[in-house]
Amino acid sequence: MTEELNERTPEHIGNDAASRHTPVLLQRCLDLLAPAFDVENPVLVDSTLGMGGHTEGVLQAFPHVRVIGLDRDTQALELAGRRLAPFGERFxxxxxxxxxxxxxxxxxGIPGVQGVLMDLGVSSLQxxxxxxxFSYSADAPLDMRMDAxxxxxxxxxxxxxxxxELARILRVYGxxxxxxxxxxxxxxQRATRPLARTGxxxxxxxxxxxxxxxxxxxxPAKRTFxxxxxxxxxxxxxxxxxxxxxxxxxxxGGRIVVEAYHSLEDRAVKRALAVGATSSAPPDLPVEPATHAPFLRLVTRGAEEADEAELAHNPRSQSVRLRAAERVRPTPDHLKPRQTGRRAA
Incomplete structure (x- = not known):
């Protein structure tokens, strides 16, 4: 996905998902996930399926992997489904x-997965x-729902x-x-008539x-949008x-790979991974209890960015920040997220 909006939108866009979407940092994502797939019957959750570019790359590169693709956008699911139909029950x-x-x-009925991939932001389809x-470059209804x-x-x-509240949203999120x-x-403006169009x-x-x-x-409208x-x-x-x-x-042994496209997303990712990769023991304890040892290992040094080759191949990768981590042990009880009945396999 991407945070960069199109300045120009083509008059006619085909229905073929592969021609409409180039996945960001695909090879790097595959390389980071590969060690986790060295088990029997591995499963990946592509949490932001979009038009299926990353999932297609995984299914092609790892013939033994099954992918569960999530998306709130029904149109994206339809397009990705057609794109990924050749892989049958693996998707x-x-x-x-x-x-x-x-x-x-x-x-x-899946107790634990070997990979989670999250490609945040707005998709090419949207x-x-x-x-x-979603785009400020063409006049349209003011919708912007990912799930229409x-x-x-x-x-x-x-x-x-x-x-x-409007000012807060524009200041904090934009x-x-x-x-x-x-x-x-x-x-x-709305005191005269309600706003209805992006223009x-x-x-x-x-x-x-x-x-x-x-x-x-x-x-200048990109931050507001x-x-x-x-x-x-x-x-x-x-x-x-x-x-x-x-x-x-x-x-x-499973790995999570997250691609973020603006600072709010990246900070949230950094915080979440740091919780798992940092000891939860009080700093003055002479010996770290085993229950407080880190349960994640960071596998990227900070946030990785697109290199010149990626930018030339896919300009929408300009603002990407990629982070990844590996689970090294189950989550200790005192750090498990609330309202979940799941346990690490």
Missing amino acids: TGVHAVYDEINDVLDRL LDERERG TTGQTAADVLNTYDER EERFAPRIARAIVA ELVSIVRANIPAATRKTGGN QALRIEVNGEIEVLERALPQSIEALAV
């Missing part, structure tokens, strides 16, 4: 948000489909949240310097960002629930 697509990973595995309202079957839309947020000005203008929002943002600032950094998308889909809250649940789903 199972599930309509679910990735914080539901353990419920899905329970229903499928950007390319104009009527979804449920939940509030961007229009609902813009037309019902108060000015202070890191928008001019959030108060934009929020004030949104409230003034209206782009015009408001442009009018409330100084001309000197608009000269650099691309389209990012913030609204995150709010509409509850992305940060879902991610913060999903990370510990995903780690809990891993069998010992």
Whole structure:
């Protein structure tokens, strides 16, 4: 997936998922996951299936692996399903948000998995489909729901949240310097008529960002659109629930690989992995109890970025930050996430 929005959207987009999506850092993801697959009948959960690019790469590279693909976007599931049909029963697509990973595995009768892959952010499909309202480059309804079957839309947020809350969302989720000005203008505009189209929002943002600032950094609306998308889909809250649940789903020796595309996501990933990779014993204890030893081992040094070759091959990898860890033992009872009945295999 990606955090970089298209400045231009093609007039006609084919239905072939492979032609519409180039997975970010695919080979690096495969290399990181490979050691975990050196067991009998390994299972990977692709928590953000999208159009199936990463899953296809896994199924091609590792003929003994089964993949469970989760996505809240029914259109993505349909496209990925067609793309992955040649792999038969080795692929199972599930309509679910990735914080539901353990419920899905329970229903499928899978006690623990060898890999979890999370490619966060907005997908190529969502950007390319104009009527979804994710892109600021074309006028469309203010929707922005990843699951178009449920939940509030961007229009609902813009037309019902108060000015202070709108400003907070734009400032925190979009890191928008001019959030108060934009929020004030949104409230003034909706007093005349409710906002309904992305073009209206782009015009408001442009009018409330100084001309000197608009000269650099691309389209000035991109931060506002990012913030609204995150709010509409509850992305940060879902991610913060999903990370510990995903780690809990891993069998010992299993690996989690996460690709994030903005600082809020990456900080959440870094915190979650650090909990497992750090001793939970009080620092003044002379001997670390075995129950407090780390249960994760970090397998990347910090957050990895795309190199020049990847950027040339896939410009949407520009903002990616990749982190990975391996489970080395079961989670101690005092650190298990709440509301989960699962245990590491």
